[in-house]
């Protein structure tokens with residue numbers, strides 16, 4: 001199964017990518033929301049997107065709104081992975097159409113458990 | 124038996140990755156003591172051997188065993204998920220029908236650790252079966268450790284703890300954000316009656332239970348003590364009640380009165396026909 005990692009930090013992308021690989025996922029990456037939309041257009045089989053909030057060009061919330069505003073990728077689960085930890089922001093993201101929310105810092109166990117909550121387990 | 128820095132490093136990395144428990148340098152003695160019985164169990168002569176075996180078989184069960192041995196209080200919200208699914212889809216709907224006339228449910232969580240398990244059950248119940256708020260629900264949660272019980276009663280969790288296994292919609296609905304911590308709301312907290320009970324010793328009077336959670340605690344006892352505890356659970360469980368054990372636990376070869384239910388990895392057991400203890404209270408309330 002394929003996942004899209006969206007974060008402007010290369011370090012975080014690498015970290016998430018390693019975790020997902022270990023869990024059996026194939027990974028594509030983007031450095032901000034706009035790039036992610038392009039990557040997604042070429043990878044319509046993404047089942048999961050891990051989305052940072054604060055990014056240049058297009059932030060994570062805008063990305064979620066944009067994806068959820070279309071009829072495409074309706075099966076894709078979206079998980080925010082961000083330092084934003086206010087209840088109001090979590091609610092905002094969920095209302096925009098994110099399915100899960102991870103507050104940084106995280107570890108492999110956190111990510112694995114959240115993916116299980118989404119009913120996604122890689123082969 | 125001493126542990127080399129490399130092996131300590133390997134084990135602490137494994138443990139933090141799987142359980143979020145941090146073993147700083149200086150905790151070597153803890154690893155050594157916790158590994159002692161595991162070495163016996165796995166017929167490994169040394170920690171060195173144990174680590175090499177994990178390196179050789181990275182997907183083997185040994186890693187789980189090492190993590191389990193290191194994490195006495197380890198717990199998380201909705202741990203293993205399957206038991207909670209089984210409760211939601213099978214166990215509670217069944218009990219709602221069977222207890223319709225009395226509208227009463229008794230639940231017991233026998234090793235509550237820091238409270239994630241009893242609170243997960245409570246949130247699951249409120250979310251899916253709001254009618255239970257008009258029932259008489261007696262919900263006991265216990266642990267041997269007063270320190271753990273204090274944490275349960277307080278219901279305050281770190282960001283890492285709420286990140287592990289708790290669905291975000293439940294976090295925003297049932298917790299208050301206080302600076303860097305999250306506290307479970309009073310309506311949930313007040314539902315659960317926390318008590319100190321040592322499973323390996325005398326048990327106080329408990330009502331006959333509809334559901335008993337005894338997850339990830341039997342693993343710490345030897346077989347004779349496991350038998351005694353399962354026998355006592357048999358006495359307090361209603362004939363049509365349910366028992367949940369941890370993913371690595373079983374009643375097999377310990378107590379034949381229990382039968383594992385065929386619900387995906389739920390660790391859910393029931394008493395076989397005729398195996399319930401003669402009731403101390405009027406039968407089938």
Ligand SMILES: C[S@@+](CC[C@H](N)C(=O)[O-])C[C@H]1O[C@@H](n2cnc3c(N)ncnc32)[C@H](O)[C@@H]1O
Nearest residue numbers: 195196197198234236267268321322323338339
């Ligand atoms: C691994 S935790 C399990 C927590 C939870 N049930 C779960 O599955 O996530 C084990 C708990 O058992 C408790 N415990 C250990 N020995 C006990 C005993 N003799 N009686 C009661 N509780 C005990 C520990 O204090 C610890 O909180």
